[in-house]
Amino acid sequence: MMAASSNRRTVALSFLLCFTFGDICAGTPYIFRGKLKGGFLGTPRHSSNVEPPPEKWLVQRLDHFNHADxxxxxxxxxxxxxxxxxxxxxxxxxxxxxxxxxxxxxxxxxxxxxxxxxxxxxxxxxxxxxxxxxxxxxxxxxxxxxxxxxxxxxxxxxxxxxxxxxxxxxxxxxxxxxxxxxxxxxxxxxxxxxxxxxxxxxxxxxxxxxxxINFLEYLEVVQDALETTVPGCTEAIQTAVRGVEVNIPQSVGRALLKDIFMLCDEIDERNKNDIANLFSTLAGNFENIVQYNNDNREFEGVADANITIDTVCGMMVNETLGAPMLRYAAVNNLLLKVHNETCQDFKYDKFIKEQQNVTWPEEGGVGERPWMYQTCTEFGWYQSSDYVHHPFGHRFPINFWTQQCVDVFGPNFNMELLQRAVSRTNDDYGGFGIKVTKVVFPNGSIDPWHRMGIVERPGDESHAIFIKGTAHCANxxxxxxxxxxxxxxxxxxxxxxxxxxxxx
Missing domain, CATH: 3.40.50.1820 (Alpha/Beta hydrolase fold, catalytic domain)
Structure with a gap:
């Protein structure tokens, strides 16, 4: 949602996709805590026959709830x-x-x-x-x-x-x-x-x-979407992930992984955060495709707009591409290529350093620090690997995500604060029990975020529209x-x- 984690993943959410209107990528994955870099809703391409309106400015209060400010x-x-x-x-x-x-x-x-x-x-x-x-x-x-x-x-x-x-x-x-x-x-x-x-x-x-906090359902939806679209896809992914796990403890294996996945740095098998981020990034390759599968995003100029579940799962079940781990790498490298990236970044410390930067991005570019702050203080929504049955391994558990809040914002931003914050958000707005009139809640069945949304009519004066076969924000x-x-x-x-x- 958001709602979610650009969508380039916090360290963990995956890929590197830069939009063309001044946004800066660096080492942040391109699906960040469930959202693409630049926001959940992408940037459209300019249409030569329609000029967009100029920007305007409104003087706004800094704190609406402190009238002495x-x-x-x-x-x-x-x-x-x-x-x-x-x-x-x-x-x-x-x-x-x-x-x-x-x-x-x-x-x-x-x-x-x-x-x-x-x-x-x-x-x-x-x-x-x-x-x-x-x-x-x-x-x-x-x-x-x-x-x-x-x-x-x-x-x-x-x-x-x-x-x-x-x-x-x-x-x-x-x-x-x-x-x-x-x-x-x-x-x-x-x-x-x-x-x-x-x-x-x-x-x-x-x-x-x-x-x-722990958005287990995200990978549950991803798992179901992959398997129902191309049978055998998740089994091939699971085999590939086991291959990665087997190779990490061996120096020869780590060198192989660096080569076939086009990693930017050597793998340090002792650095659990790097390993977690690597597995999450590779999972994010598929998460991004599922979340936006078949949406009409060509008009945005998104590099991977035409890459769908059929594309990536077709590669995963294609035995001519080699063993499952090689197919997993082929998906990764395809996405690197379409986004004009020369290597896959996965270093945790590099990501944390980027998020600790408190300066505003130039030209209104999109930094990920504000969204991380909101997930750490209001929403959670961390797409952890704790769901039992998904195929991407279990190397990026919930504590990997919550630790990022502490590492970026300080020791006060711990699990206790997050638990209070999430409870307060749901108490404030009602969560699944929201009581509101004259609102329509459209959601797509393939979009993992629908599991945190309203998919059944919440009352006589509001509506839910569950759109079969569509993904995030398709309507x-x-x-x-x-x-x-x-x-x-x-x-x-x-x-x-x-x-x-x-x-x-």
Whole structure:
């Protein structure tokens, strides 16, 4: 979710994928704690016939809950009034909620929500999440300054933005619909929950609403998706992982692994964190593909958009590629190639050093420190290897993930703090028992994050749409001729719900 861990993995989540709009990769894996670098929702490619709107800035309070604190900062937002039917008193306002990556103005011209805006004559707004992109509330990301980064402050930012835009743009009688995907999907639902007088409905796509430290279910969904798509895939992966495990204790074996997996550094078999990160990174190769399988991401320019479960599992069951471990390496090397990486990084200390950097990335590039902070202080959602039946080995257990919080932010960010934080998040928003009206929760059956989301109708006045055969945030992407029937129907159902909310 988020919701989740760019998606390049914290040390552990896998790959190196750099988006093209100023984001910086370094040694962080490209699926980071369940999210791609740059956010769960990727960056679209520029369409030459549609110019994106310019960035705008709003003076925002630093701490919405301490009225004695008068500090302010500037938050970035975007406006697209191309479709706005201002003469129609029923024309709504659509608000796209930014999340754990920089808000890109290109999303103001594409995606399903833009099609809805055309249909309803809506004014489109997008607000960037504090601490991401160019929205820097503090001088740096030191621990003492990160206390203002949490979902509650983000929701209060949305509330003030909504009120301010209403007054500045004369929108007093307009209805507002919030949109978000993954973590912003959660925010969309929570915005409606906490500020129902400010938002008239919400589309909470792939939103993980239940905080959980050990997200065992993630690899359970990955396992099921791989095996049901290509029988024999998980057995081949399991055999390959055993081969890696057998080779690590031997100097000749370690040299072999470095060579066939194109590792950037020598393997130190005594460094448990390096070993954990290596196994997690190799698992992340498959996690990323499952999470976004067959989504219409070609328009984003994502290098691996056309690589699917069929692709990687087809390689794993292809005996002409050699023994299973060689096939496992072939998948890894294919992904390195498509992302223009010369080697696979897996060194834990290098990752920790990167996350300890408190300076803001240049040009609004995406750093992973803020998302790590939120997982360590609100959500957890660590995709550990503790689920029994997955094929990727058990070398990246939950303590590997929670130790990262301590190593990056200090000894106070321990398991005790995390347990309190996760309990508080669920108490605050309701978790799976969320009581909210006029929210639709679309989720894909292949998306591992659906296990932390709402997949059954939570009440008479909210809806869940479980889209068979689709992955993360699939309904938010532009329609494609290859879209399955269930996805086409889901988009239409969402549109009909919006129409209901706007006429009530």
């Amino acid at each position: 008068t500090n302010v900062w500037k938050q970035r937002y975007f406006v697209n009034d191309t479709f706005f039917n201002s003469t129609n008193p029923d024309a709504p306002v659509f608000l796209m909620i930014g999340g754990e990556g920089k808000a890109n103005s290109l999303w103001m011209t594409t995606g399903t929500w833009i099609k809805y805006a055309q249909d309803f004559g809506a004014l489109c707004l997008m607000l960037e999440h504090r601490y991401y992109g160019k929205s820097h509330p503090t001088v740096d990301m030191g621990v003492k300054h990160m206390v203002y980064l949490n979902s509650e402050q983000a929701l209060a930012d949305l509330a003030y933005f909504r009120s301010n835009m209403t007054n500045v743009l004369g929108l007093q009688k307009r209805k507002w619909i919030a949109f978000g995907g993954s973590y912003p999907g959660s925010l969309a639902a929570w915005f409606r929950l906490k500020y129902p007088h400010l938002v008239d409905g919400a589309v909470a796509t792939s939103g993980p609403v239940f905080a959980k 938010m992407y532009p329609a494609s001729e290859s879209d399955p029937k269930e996805l086409v129907e889901a988009r239409e159902q969402i549109k009909n719900l919006i129409a209901e909310w706007l006429t009530e």
